[in-house]
Each structure stands twice: as structure tokens, then as C-alpha cells.
Amino acid sequence: MSQHPAPLLEIGEDIGAGSAAGKISRRDFVKITSITGAGMFACTLFGSVPFAAALKTPILSDAKGVLLHDISRCVACRRCELACSEFNDGAASAYLARVKVGRNFAAMKGSPAGKAEGRAGDFRMQADTCKQCPHPVPCAEACPKGAIRSDSKTGARRVDEKLCVGCGVCTRACPWAVITVNPATQKASKCYLCDGNPECARACPTGAMKYIAWTDLRLTTPPVQPGIMADPSTTAYCAPCHS
Amino acid sequence: MPTYGGWTGKTLRVNLTTRTSTVEATLDKYKDFWGGTGMGYKVLWDEAKGVTDPFSPDNPLIFGWGPLTGTGAPCGGRTCITSLSPQHPYAAVASGHMGGHFSAEAKYAGWDGIIVTGKASGPVYIAIRDDQVDIVDCPQLWGSGIYRATAEVVAAMGGSCQVAAIGQAGENRVAQSVIMTGYSHSAGGQGGVMGSKNLKAIGIVGTGSIKIAASKKDWRALVDNAMQLVGSNNQAVVPNSPQPWAEYVSSARWYAAKGKYWGAANPPVETGTCDPHDRQSVGYRCFKSDPGAFAEQFTVRMDGCHSCPVRCHQALNVPTAAKWGVDPTAANTCTGWWGRGLMNNAKVIAGLSTQDANLKTLEAYVVGKHMTDDFGLHNNYGTTDRGWAFIYGADKGVTWIKPNVPAAEWTTLNAPGGLFDLYEKGDLNFLMAFGKMMAYQVGELGKFLAGPVEAGLNKWQTGVPGVTTGSPGILAAYHADTSVLWWANGFPKHHSPENGGFVGALINTGYNRDAQNHCWSNYLSNGLPTAVQRTIADAEFAKNGYMAGMGAAIDPNNTCTQMNQQKAVAARWAIARKELMDSTGLCSWMWPWIASPLKERGYAGDIALESKLFSAATGKTMSTKAFDDEGVKFYTLQRALTMRSFNSMHMRVLHDQLPPWAKVENHAGAVAYMGANYYMKSADWETALDLFYAELGYDQATGAPTRATLEAMGMTDVADELDDLGLLPASV
Structure with missing residues (x-):
């Protein structure tokens, strides 16, 4: 086993309300270390000694929940977008919303109107939502600041706004393009599952948006943009397992 | 300025003659009129003096919405397009x-309204990407329908683009034409004005946000x-059928029930009982199937407007409709x-089995919609469909x-394969032939159907x-016929005496087209x-100062029943609310909510809700009464x-009269006010x-607002101009 150039996991509590530094939990750490050689190495080398600096967290345990959108029930009212942006950001915005419906109206995913999904197609409306990806988490891997961590309550991949510099790399790394940078705050706007009570699901007038126990939904919806751009330091960290 | x-905070002005766009500060220029129709009226008052031709470049076309547009205030997807009317x-x-979603996208792009003036030298569309506004030549789209125009603009601007476009009818200045967004949401009457400006479409992409003050x-x-x-x-x-939670059953538009499915959803979706406390079933309640129960199996889902949980558009997929050359959806x-x-x-349906008749009837819905x-x-x-039935009549057009x-035109209409022949055979190709005749104003019949109703009738009179x-x-004959919906002044009724007696009639009198007032x-x-x-009503109005x-x-x-004071108050309130809906961005087809479905509230709604939403969203706190006064x-x-x-102050005589069919004196043997x-x-x-x-606060003799009333409303300039024009009633 090759040696990592630097310790990359910060040991401590999960990020979340009241947590300043941005850490992953001991439980998560143990879970990770139990399944990865890299973790075994880190565990062996560093034991439970906490690291002082905010460091990369490219390996995150699975989230506890995820949003499931039912294409047959969606009526394209976009109350999910509104609830997400208004109740999280204090402003109504389809752009800031962490769930995206409006952009799928016009059946522009490569097929002529009338043949594809969408309001202008066969009427079936797809909402793009965060899959709360399992490892490797594209947005977290791409973030040069290690600002996307696991939320202590839900395990959602959550932006630590204290670390986020608004560079937008995560917005391009997300295969479903469901992250945006808020121009007003210069922070990434990303689904964090609203601490386990997602506003979008609560606002949905047909129950098309549901909050369910986490399952891997990555194959249920084709990515809208390809590619994962891992940060170079993350790539180096991953090399022992993926070289 | 707070x-x-x-x-x-920004209103976009586009001058198509000079191909320039400018930005106006909404609350500097339109602070007293908010947006939507209020803003539209203000622009017209200031800028359309002396304009009598609705197709003149000097007739401004105002795309308006309001401060609640694009927010989570429910049922806020309206766009009001105001101009002098053809x-x-x-x-x-x-x-x-x-x-639809056009106005919300416009708000996200940063605009409180779009004022279009002038006339482009050739066909153009306006491409708006947030602050960037481009006037794009589009000769290739002129002559195309709304569907292609919309698709082409979306192709150029991206999948999140919302488009408002006109078809051939608007291009050809057909009075009975629309501006449409989202392939099914149409604003009637203004299509020809847009066409007269050589403006084919407006496309908008917005990535901004709307601040909520609260x-x-x-x-x-x-x-x-x-x-x-x-x-x-x-x-x-x-609800329309007995439900386990419901105390009453009615014929109202709440059709969901156990066993009623969106049958063409995959898998089919049951609408269910929809207990009013279940927030996740609000969107199933409506399921208004205009073509009848047969269409339920062809329903993919219900659709509607931005932010509205009540979905009143039925989205159908009728595969056999494709044989008529149209999209089955x-x-x-x-x-x-x-x-x-x-x-x-x-x-x-002549000669068809029940199943085939149902299917062909449904296909007619699809073909007719696309046409x-x-x-x-x-x-x-x-007016158009009932007016057509009136002039064609039982004698196949011989009389009218x-x-x-x-x-020669009469011969063509009656020839084999001609319009009348298709009609008599029940051939759905009639619909496309009819639409083409109207959109291109073919022949005298096409001109009659396409033009202003009164102008056509007057021409045919002599x-x-x-x-x-x-x-x-x-x-x-036309004016006396209730089937054509004709209202005095040459526009159709829209919920008139049949909905509220005097209140409905007063509301319907208030405008220059069908009132579009559902309050x-x-x-x-x-x-x-x-x-x-x-x-x-006793409790809700009294609680709010009435x-x-x-x-x-x-x-x-x-x-x-006989007129009383309360009916005058109700008519004023309804007219105020209609304007407030149109100027804040809410839907007059849904708001206001005097009642609710909640038994524990005695079914009371809250008529203060709109002013509360307005106050919270804007931070401009306003009581319900003050809110209503703004609408007036x-x-x-x-x-x-x-x-x-x-060019007259005599609205009472020239404008506010009943059609003959609303008067009991014109119905032999009928007795008024007895419930029949x-x-x-x-x-x-x-x-x-x-x-x-x-x-x-209007003058009794003329029905015109008095100077005192105008000044109390802060419109001294309007009073002065009316005075200059000799249109202000003498002070008592």
C-alpha cells in the first residue's frame, strides 16, 4: 500500500448547525476506515488523534435519506423550487433552488418537441434533484476547499459556507447540475435535505416529491452534464485505491 | 425611495422602431400602479393620447405582472397584456x-414589466437573458405557427427559456387573435397588436431571484x-361527488375521487379522496375533464401555471388524433x-358506435386545440364558435x-370538399380549414370572423x-340572441347576470371586453x-371593514333579486380585486378566497389574504380596505x-347599458326577481x-369619476387632462 502524501480526514464531529470547522464523525470515520484501505492506513497511522486544520473529506458515508421524484405525478407547478429558495434563501428563485423543474419544460434534451419528456413533449415532467451521491461524491471531490461534507443529522452532502469560496467548481462537477452559486452570497447553493424535512417535498401538492431512505438513484436519471472534475489533491489522495 | x-425594481422598455431597449425604475415611475394592468393603464394614459388605431406603432403593448409574481404566493402565474384593443x-x-410561467421567468430575469413600443422594420423576436436584451431578426419565423416559433426561440435560448409568441393570426392583425406562452396559455385580443409591431415572440431566461421582505x-x-x-x-x-370527509356535494369543480385516474400516466395515478387537510393531494382535486369522463383514460396529468397547486389544464395523449395530422398530445x-x-x-359522430363517437369527439378536442x-x-x-353557429345556422348560411x-365565394364554400361540405360531413379537416380562413382573413367570411364583432355586424347589416x-x-337578431353571449358595447359577457344578478351585471359592465372577473x-x-x-360573507366582509x-x-x-346597497359594495369590491389580482400577479380565476374547504372554520376563507401576502412580500404594509381602494x-x-x-364622459348611456336579453321586459311572460x-x-x-x-365616487348623471374622486386617489393629472378634453363632469 502506498502512502498518502498528507492526512486528508479530519476526525471530529459532523458539520452542521453550530459546528464551525467542518468535520466528519467518528462513526463515519470508523465506517469509512472499515471499508477502505486508505482508511485503514490513516487509522493505523493516526489513531484517534484529531487534526488541527480543515482538510479534505473525499470519502463520505452514505446519506440517510434522498429525494425521490415521481415523474408520473409531477404537475410542473414548481412549488418545490419556490419552497426551496424562499424558505432557505429568503428569495424566490428557480436558479437558487436546489431542485430544478423549470429547465426541463421545453423538451430540449436532444429530441424535438412532442417526442421527448417535458411540458412541450409528452407532458411527463422530470425534476432534477441531488442524488446525495455515494462515494465518490463528485461535488465533494471537486471542491478545492473541501467544503462539501456530510451533514451530521441526515448525512446529506452539505456545503460548509465558512469554507466555500463560491468558485463554482462543484456546479460543474455535479452530473445533474443541481448546484448553483448564489450571486448574492457567493456560496454554493446545494441540497442539504433541510435537516431531514425537505421543504420541496413538504410543498409538493401531489406528493410527487418524496423524502425516502437513501438509495442509489444515480441510474434513474440520466446525467445532464458529463464528467467529474476531482480536485488534484483529492486525486492524489484517491490514487492508492484507484490507481 | 424605500x-x-x-x-x-426595473421595468424594461423596448422601442422596436429604434431597436433600442432602456431600463426604467419601476417604483419611481409606476409606484402608484404597482404592475400588471395598473402599470399598463398608466403607460397608456401617458403615452397613447390621441391614438385611435390599435395597430398603430404608437399603441404601447405592455406585458405586466406584479410583486407577487414568481413568489410562492399560490396561483400567481398570470401575465396581463394591455393595450388599446383591436x-x-x-x-x-x-x-x-x-x-403559464412566462411572467415568473421575467421576474427572475429582473423585470417588473416589459413595455413594447414602435414597430420593427421586419420580423423580430426579443431575446432577454437577465439584463441582456437583444432584438433578433427572424424572417424565417414569420408565417409560422406559434408552436414552431416557440420551439425555435427555445432552441436558440435554451431549455429553461419561456416564450410568448403569436401565430399567423397575430401576424395578419386578426382582431380575434392571441399571444400564447407554454403552448396552451393564451392572452386573447392582443395578438394583432404584437403582429402590427412585427414582433413574433419574446423569449426570456432568468437566473435572478425575488427578495421576500418578510x-x-x-x-x-x-x-x-x-x-x-x-x-x-x-x-x-x-367536492363533485360524495367523499368520506365532505359534508356537502355539489357541481363545483372539485372532481377527484377514488377510482378516478389519470389514465394515461405511467403507471396510472389515482386522484383519490383528497381530504382538504392533506397538502400532498391538492394538485389532484381539480381533474376537470372538459371533454367528459371518456377523456380521463387519456389524461397524462393535470397541468397549469407557475406556483399554482390547483391544476386546471388537462394534459391529454390521444394517439388516434395523429391521423388528422396533429400531435396527439x-x-x-x-x-x-x-x-x-x-x-x-x-x-x-353520425353513424358511429358509442366508442368510436366518443373517440372522434375527443379527437376533435385535440385537433381544435392545435388549430x-x-x-x-x-x-x-x-364569440367565434357561437357566432359561427349563429351565422351558419340551420339553413347553412343562407340567411346571414x-x-x-x-x-364566387359562396360557391367555393359550398363546393365538394369546401368548408361547408367538410362541416356537414363531420370531417375534422373542417377545423384546420376554418382556422386558416380566419387566420389569413380569407374572403368576406374570413374577414367577418377575424374582425371586431361589431364592425362585422355593421358591415353585414348593409x-x-x-x-x-x-x-x-x-x-x-345577434344582439338579442343569448347563445352568442353578446353584451352591450360589442363584447361578450363573461359571468354576468346569471352569476349574481345585479352584481354580475355590474361587474360585466365595467370593461371593454369580457370582464375576466371571477371574484x-x-x-x-x-x-x-x-x-x-x-x-x-356577513362575517368576512364585516371583519375587514365593510x-x-x-x-x-x-x-x-x-x-x-332586487338591487340593494350590499350588491353595489360587492360589485365595487369584485372590480377592485380583479384589478388587484392583475396588478400583483395573482389569478382572478382562483382568487380571492372568501370560502375555504375547512369545515372547522365554518368554511370561511380569508379575504385579507392577498393584502397579507402583498404586505409580507413587499414590506409595504397595507390593510385590506386600503388594498381594495388601490384596486378601485x-x-x-x-x-x-x-x-x-x-371621447365622451357619458359612460352611463354609452357604456354601462344592459344587452336586451338581460331585461325582463324582453321576455314575454317572464317575471323578475322570483327565482325563475x-x-x-x-x-x-x-x-x-x-x-x-x-x-x-362617480358622477351619477354620467358615470364618470369626479374631480374630487380623482384627486382623492392621487390622480389630479388625470382630472386635469379630462377637464382639458371636456370629459370631466361638472362639479356639484
Whole structure:
């Protein structure tokens, strides 16, 4: 086993309300270390000694929940977008919303109107939502600041706004393009599952948006943009397992 | 200038003649008129002086919405398009309204409204990407329908683009034409104005946000409250069939039930019982299947507008409709399906089995929808299809059409494969032939159907000298016929005496087209027993500063009782609310909510809800009464505009009259006010006007706003100009 150039996991509590530094939990750490050689190495080398600096967290345990959108029930009212942006950001915005419906109206995913999904197609409306990806988490891997961590309550991949510099790399790394940078705050706007009570699901007038126990939904919806751009330091960290 | 939420603060002005765009500060220039129709009236008042031709480059076209547009205030997807109207005999001011997502996208792009002036030298569309505004030449789109124009603009601007476009009807300045967004949401009457400016479409992509002034917690609580009080389509609060939770059953537009499915969803979706406390079933309540129960199995889902949980558009997939050369998918609602009404259904289904007849009838809905929505035709709330039925009649046009078209045209219409032949055979190709004739104003019949109703009737009354003989009597016959929905002043009724007696009639009188006002008719049709409606009205209005006993304003549908003070108050309130909906961005097809579906509230809604939402979103705190007074102000400016177009202050005589069919004297043997009809006595109409004018602060003799009233509303400039024009009543 090759040696990592630097310790990359910060040991401590999960990020979340009241947590300043941005850490992953001991439980998560143990879970990770139990399944990865890299973790075994880190565990062996560093034991439970906490690291002082905010460091990369490219390996995150699975989230506890995820949003499931039912294409047959969606009526394209976009109350999910509104609830997400208004109740999280204090402003109504389809752009800031962490769930995206409006952009799928016009059946522009490569097929002529009338043949594809969408309001202008066969009427079936797809909402793009965060899959709360399992490892490797594209947005977290791409973030040069290690600002996307696991939320202590839900395990959602959550932006630590204290670390986020608004560079937008995560917005391009997300295969479903469901992250945006808020121009007003210069922070990434990303689904964090609203601490386990997602506003979008609560606002949905047909129950098309549901909050369910986490399952891997990555194959249920084709990515809208390809590619994962891992940060170079993350790539180096991953090399022992993926070289 | 205080900083408000709700508004973006910027209004876009595009001069197509100079191909320039400028930015106006919304709250500097339009702070007293908010947005939507209010802003539209203000622009027209300031800039359309002396304009009498609605197709003149000097007729501004205002795309308006309001501070609640694009927010989570439910049912806020309206766009109001205001201009001098080609449909009106005097080209008086009117607005067309469309739902969809266009106005929300415009708000996200940073705009409180779009004012289009001038005329482009050739076909163009306006491409708006946030602050970037481009005027794009599009000769390749001129001559195409709305569908292709929309798709091409989306292709150029991206999948999140919202488009408003015209079809061939608008290009050809057809009075009965629309501006459409989202392939099914249409604003009637203004399509020709857009066409006269060589403006094919507007595409918008917005990536901004709308600030909510209230705290996130307070706004969430208010939106939650609204979502608890919302009903079904037209704010129906009683289901159409017995439900386990329901105390009442009615004919109101709440159709969901166990066993009723969106049958073409994959998998089929059951609408279910929809307990009003279940927030996750609000979107199933409506399931309004305009083509009938047979269409339920072809329903993919219900559709509608931005932010609205009540979905009133039915999205169908009827595969066999493709054999008529149209897309089998189609969505619309109510009169949006009007194309099918052009055909006589007995002829359509003649000789067919029940199954085949049902299917062909449904195909007619789909074909008719595509015909009207692609050409961009407007039915003018029943005028086109019912007017067609009137002139074609039982004698196949011999009485009203033959004397008014050249002999060669008459021969063509009657030839094998001609329009009349297709109609008689029940051939759905009739619909496309009819639409083409209307959109391109082919022949005298096409011109008659495409043009302003009164102009066509007047022309046919006397005929074209040396060409046609005319039909003396057509004016009187048309005006007296209830089936054509004709209202005095040449526009159709839209919820008039049949919905509220005097209140409905007063509301319908207020405008220069069908009133598009559902504030009162919705309440009467919400499904609650009349006694309950009266109890709620008593309490809700008194609670908000109105006179006691407002329940006395209520007449059940299709009845009329004697005029009283409460009815004048109700009419003023409904007109104010209509303007407020149109100027804040809410939907008059849903708001206001006097009632709710909640039994524990005695089915009371909350008529203060709109002012609460407005205050919270903008930070401009306003009581319900003050809010309503603003609506009366907007309406009064519309009144002043109307007087300027009429060049007369005598609205009482020239504008506010009943059609003959509403008067009991014209119905032999009918007795007024006994519950058997909605007719009224002519003398009592004059009493109704007296009371109504008093409520509005208008002059009794003329029906015009007085100087004192205008000045109290902050419109001294309007009073001065009316005075200069000799249109202001003498001070008493």
C-alpha cells in the first residue's frame, strides 16, 4: 500500500448547525476506515488523534435519506423550487433552488418537441434533484476547499459556507447540475435535505416529491452534464485505491 | 425611495422602431400602479393620447405582472397584456391574460414589466437573458405557427427559456387573435397588436431571484396558511361527488375521487379522496375533464401555471388524433378547447358506435386545440364558435352568410370538399380549414370572423355596395340572441347576470371586453349552500371593514333579486380585486378566497389574504380596505382611458347599458326577481347604476369619476387632462 502524501480526514464531529470547522464523525470515520484501505492506513497511522486544520473529506458515508421524484405525478407547478429558495434563501428563485423543474419544460434534451419528456413533449415532467451521491461524491471531490461534507443529522452532502469560496467548481462537477452559486452570497447553493424535512417535498401538492431512505438513484436519471472534475489533491489522495 | 421586496425594481422598455431597449425604475415611475394592468393603464394614459388605431406603432403593448409574481404566493402565474384593443369598436383599453410561467421567468430575469413600443422594420423576436436584451431578426419565423416559433426561440435560448409568441393570426392583425406562452396559455385580443409591431415572440431566461421582505419564518407561515385555505378550480370548496370527509356535494369543480385516474400516466395515478387537510393531494382535486369522463383514460396529468397547486389544464395523449395530422398530445382548459365547439357534434359522430363517437369527439378536442393554438386564434369568450353557429345556422348560411359574401365565394364554400361540405360531413379537416380562413382573413367570411364583432355586424347589416346585398336585421337578431353571449358595447359577457344578478351585471359592465372577473362568480359557484355562503360573507366582509349584512348581496346562480346597497359594495369590491389580482400577479380565476374547504372554520376563507401576502412580500404594509381602494384607483384609470377613447364622459348611456336579453321586459311572460330567471327590470338597472356610482365616487348623471374622486386617489393629472378634453363632469 502506498502512502498518502498528507492526512486528508479530519476526525471530529459532523458539520452542521453550530459546528464551525467542518468535520466528519467518528462513526463515519470508523465506517469509512472499515471499508477502505486508505482508511485503514490513516487509522493505523493516526489513531484517534484529531487534526488541527480543515482538510479534505473525499470519502463520505452514505446519506440517510434522498429525494425521490415521481415523474408520473409531477404537475410542473414548481412549488418545490419556490419552497426551496424562499424558505432557505429568503428569495424566490428557480436558479437558487436546489431542485430544478423549470429547465426541463421545453423538451430540449436532444429530441424535438412532442417526442421527448417535458411540458412541450409528452407532458411527463422530470425534476432534477441531488442524488446525495455515494462515494465518490463528485461535488465533494471537486471542491478545492473541501467544503462539501456530510451533514451530521441526515448525512446529506452539505456545503460548509465558512469554507466555500463560491468558485463554482462543484456546479460543474455535479452530473445533474443541481448546484448553483448564489450571486448574492457567493456560496454554493446545494441540497442539504433541510435537516431531514425537505421543504420541496413538504410543498409538493401531489406528493410527487418524496423524502425516502437513501438509495442509489444515480441510474434513474440520466446525467445532464458529463464528467467529474476531482480536485488534484483529492486525486492524489484517491490514487492508492484507484490507481 | 424605500427598498421593497417583491418588485425587482426595473421595468424594461423596448422601442422596436429604434431597436433600442432602456431600463426604467419601476417604483419611481409606476409606484402608484404597482404592475400588471395598473402599470399598463398608466403607460397608456401617458403615452397613447390621441391614438385611435390599435395597430398603430404608437399603441404601447405592455406585458405586466406584479410583486407577487414568481413568489410562492399560490396561483400567481398570470401575465396581463394591455393595450388599446383591436376587438373593441372604439379601440378602448383592454387586457388579455395568460397563465403559464412566462411572467415568473421575467421576474427572475429582473423585470417588473416589459413595455413594447414602435414597430420593427421586419420580423423580430426579443431575446432577454437577465439584463441582456437583444432584438433578433427572424424572417424565417414569420408565417409560422406559434408552436414552431416557440420551439425555435427555445432552441436558440435554451431549455429553461419561456416564450410568448403569436401565430399567423397575430401576424395578419386578426382582431380575434392571441399571444400564447407554454403552448396552451393564451392572452386573447392582443395578438394583432404584437403582429402590427412585427414582433413574433419574446423569449426570456432568468437566473435572478425575488427578495421576500418578510422573514423566512413569517413568509413560510403565511404561505402555509394560504395552502390550507385553497380549494379547487375557481376556489371550489365542495367536492363533485360524495367523499368520506365532505359534508356537502355539489357541481363545483372539485372532481377527484377514488377510482378516478389519470389514465394515461405511467403507471396510472389515482386522484383519490383528497381530504382538504392533506397538502400532498391538492394538485389532484381539480381533474376537470372538459371533454367528459371518456377523456380521463387519456389524461397524462393535470397541468397549469407557475406556483399554482390547483391544476386546471388537462394534459391529454390521444394517439388516434395523429391521423388528422396533429400531435396527439394536447393540453388546455375551458374555452381553450373551443375549436371543437365550431363543429356540430351530431354531424361529427353520425353513424358511429358509442366508442368510436366518443373517440372522434375527443379527437376533435385535440385537433381544435392545435388549430386554434398554433394559428393563434382567440374565441373571444365564445364569440367565434357561437357566432359561427349563429351565422351558419340551420339553413347553412343562407340567411346571414350568403347575402354578405361574393357569389364566387359562396360557391367555393359550398363546393365538394369546401368548408361547408367538410362541416356537414363531420370531417375534422373542417377545423384546420376554418382556422386558416380566419387566420389569413380569407374572403368576406374570413374577414367577418377575424374582425371586431361589431364592425362585422355593421358591415353585414348593409352589405358592400355593388358586391353584396347585406342582411338587414342581423344586428338586432345577434344582439338579442343569448347563445352568442353578446353584451352591450360589442363584447361578450363573461359571468354576468346569471352569476349574481345585479352584481354580475355590474361587474360585466365595467370593461371593454369580457370582464375576466371571477371574484364573485367563483364564490357563488363554490358548492356551498347559499345560506352558508351568506353567513360567511356577513362575517368576512364585516371583519375587514365593510358594511354589515353582506350576505344580502348574494343571489344564487341563475337567479336575480332586487338591487340593494350590499350588491353595489360587492360589485365595487369584485372590480377592485380583479384589478388587484392583475396588478400583483395573482389569478382572478382562483382568487380571492372568501370560502375555504375547512369545515372547522365554518368554511370561511380569508379575504385579507392577498393584502397579507402583498404586505409580507413587499414590506409595504397595507390593510385590506386600503388594498381594495388601490384596486378601485386602478379601475378608475381604466375608466378614464375608456372615456378618452369614447371621447365622451357619458359612460352611463354609452357604456354601462344592459344587452336586451338581460331585461325582463324582453321576455314575454317572464317575471323578475322570483327565482325563475336572472332577468332584471330596466328601471332597476338605473337604480343599480346609481348605487354603484355612489360606491365608486362617480358622477351619477354620467358615470364618470369626479374631480374630487380623482384627486382623492392621487390622480389630479388625470382630472386635469379630462377637464382639458371636456370629459370631466361638472362639479356639484
